Amino acid sequence: MDAVYDSSGGRSSTDRFPVGATVTLEDLANDAHPCLARLRDAEPVSWLPAIGGWLVTGREPALTVLRDADSFTVDDPRFSTAQVVGPSMLSTDGDDHARHRTPFAAAFRQVAVRDGFEAWTSTEARRLLAGHLALGHCDLRQVLAGPLAVGVIARALELADADPDRVLGWYRAIVDGVEGVNAGRAVGDGTRRAVADLRSVVDRTVRDSAGSLLAEVAEGGSLTADELFSNTAVLMFGAIETSEGMTANALAHLLGSADQLEAVAADRSLVPDAVEESLRMEPAATLVDRYATGAVELAGIAISVGDLVTVSLAGANRDPAVFVDPDRFDVGRPNLSLQLAFVRGPHTCLGLHLARLQTIAAVDAVLDLIPGAGLDDDFESARGLVFRKPATVPVTWDHPQSV
Numbered sequence: 106m107d108a109v110y111d112s113s114g115g116r117s118s119t120d121r122f123p124v125g126a127t128v129t130l131e132d133l134a135n136d137a138h139p140c141l142a143r144l145r146d147a148e149p150v151s152w153l154p155a156i157g158g159w160l161v162t163g164r165e166p167a168l169t170v171l172r173d174a175d176s177f178t179v180d181d182p183r184f185s186t187a188q189v190v191g192p193s194m195l196s197t198d199g200d201d202h203a204r205h206r207t208p209f210a211a212a213f214r215q216v217a218v219r220d221g222f223e224a225w226t227s228t229e230a231r232r233l234l235a236g237h238l239a240l241g242h243c244d245l246r247q248v249l250a251g252p253l254a255v256g257v258i259a260r261a262l263e264l265a266d267a268d269p270d271r272v273l274g275w276y277r278a279i280v281d282g283v284e285g286v287n288a289g290r291a292v293g294d295g296t297r298r299a300v301a302d303l304r305s306v307v308d309r310t311v312r313d314s315a316g317s318l319l320a321e322v323a324e325g326g327s328l329t330a331d332e333l334f335s336n337t338a339v340l341m342f343g344a345i346e347t348s349e350g351m352t353a354n355a356l357a358h359l360l361g362s363a364d365q366l367e368a369v370a371a372d373r374s375l376v377p378d379a380v381e382e383s384l385r386m387e388p389a390a391t392l393v394d395r396y397a398t399g400a401v402e403l404a405g406i407a408i409s410v411g412d413l414v415t416v417s418l419a420g421a422n423r424d425p426a427v428f429v430d431p432d433r434f435d436v437g438r439p440n441l442s443l444q445l446a447f448v449r450g451p452h453t454c455l456g457l458h459l460a461r462l463q464t465i466a467a468v469d470a471v472l473d474l475i476p477g478a479g480l481d482d483d484f485e486s487a488r489g490l491v492f493r494k495p496a497t498v499p500v501t502w503d504h505p506q507s508v
């Protein structure tokens with residue numbers, strides 16, 4: 106999720122990886138799946154001059170990288186999020202990673218998330234959609250997926266005086282900063298101001314909001330004030346774009362697949378499987394970066410110390426060795442739990458239960474409130490190099506329902 110692409114060439118001969126040598130960033134962003142399939146078939150661990158590193162598209166080597174933080178670490182000065190917000194659980198490994206992550210873990214466990222968020226997300230998803238029912242059309246990414254993602258993390262962080270618009274402002278400024286660093290620029294003034302503003306709100310929340318998540322983590326005493334801030338920023342950064350994409354992708358997959366939609370509408374207990382299958386087809390965060398801590402072999406390929414090793418979750422999730430007919434959206438797959446959209450290993454997404462809950466709430470709201478909705482003909486499928494989602498999810502329905 107934190108790519109630095111400099112196309113400065115690699116340590117390995119491109120002759121050995123002829124498919125990887127031809128792949129461009131545009132291929133990966135726009136026409137990703139056929140390109141990933143070519144790589145996975147011929148070079149499941151391939152050197153890509155376009156990213157200046159290795160791209161892993163086979164599920165087996167992907168799992169190896171994700172699980173082995175001793176050999177493939179996130180803790181590297183090239184990691185751009187850490188340059189903007191400071192070290193956090195996302196940019197550390199080993200004991201330090203546990204120290205950053207553990208204080209937040211309880212709040213994001215499945216039961217805690219269900220108790221704290223299930224009713225609220227359901228009501229909020231319906232509220233967001235309700236204002237548009239009479240129109241007969243809308244963009245579900247804009248009216249539902251995006252605002253729901255911001256509202257959920259704003260509620261989870263319980264920041265003092267922070268409504269969703271303010272949270273969105275901080276988020277955008279941090280994303281700007283991270284993108285700037287990725288493009289080789291220094292962190293700009295707008296990002297610095299937003300970081301300082303968010304920092305003061307985090308400090309105030311700890312001081313004034315006893316019992317809130319951040320106050321409790323601070324009270325635990327294992328993180329400095331700087332670290333509490335950086336992890337808060339990472340929670341925000343990790344939640345918004347990804348959850349918006351996850352919900353937009355799930356709605357698009359389901360509404361775009363008549364037979365699967367019919368099955369899910371007839372048996373609503375299938376909604377979680379539909380969401381999981383959508384995560385398999387199009388993981389909203391599709392590339393994650395690691396750095397080799399030493400010379401190491403991966404699927405028979407020699408990796409050198411310091412090499413960038415990028416895992417394509419989208420590639421792994423369509424590996425035909427694991428998923429039969431992998432390009433087909435099929436909510437009845439028996440092995441959906443093998444999909445890797447939330448990765449595996451020490452950096453497994455902390456927010457996965459909260460993310461699933463909100464996307465399920467959004468799908469349920471759409472099926473309940475606009476049951477006849479269909480994707481418009483001008484719908485264009487997901488794009489993006491690191492984060493993948495459709496630009497819009499335009500839908501139309503004939504018979505506006507009442508709430």
Ligand code: HEM
Nearest residue numbers: 194195343344347348351389390393452454455456459460
């Ligand atoms: C409420 C929503 C979410 C929150 C609060 C959240 C939070 C986080 C946090 C804090 C981490 C870092 C964990 C660590 O390094 O130990 C993380 C990792 C990750 N998250 Fe999430 N996340 C959310 C939604 C999502 C969604 C919707 C996706 C994709 C569909 C996603 C994909 C990932 C991935 C791939 C990683 C691993 C990054 C890596 O290994 O480099 N997250 N998430």
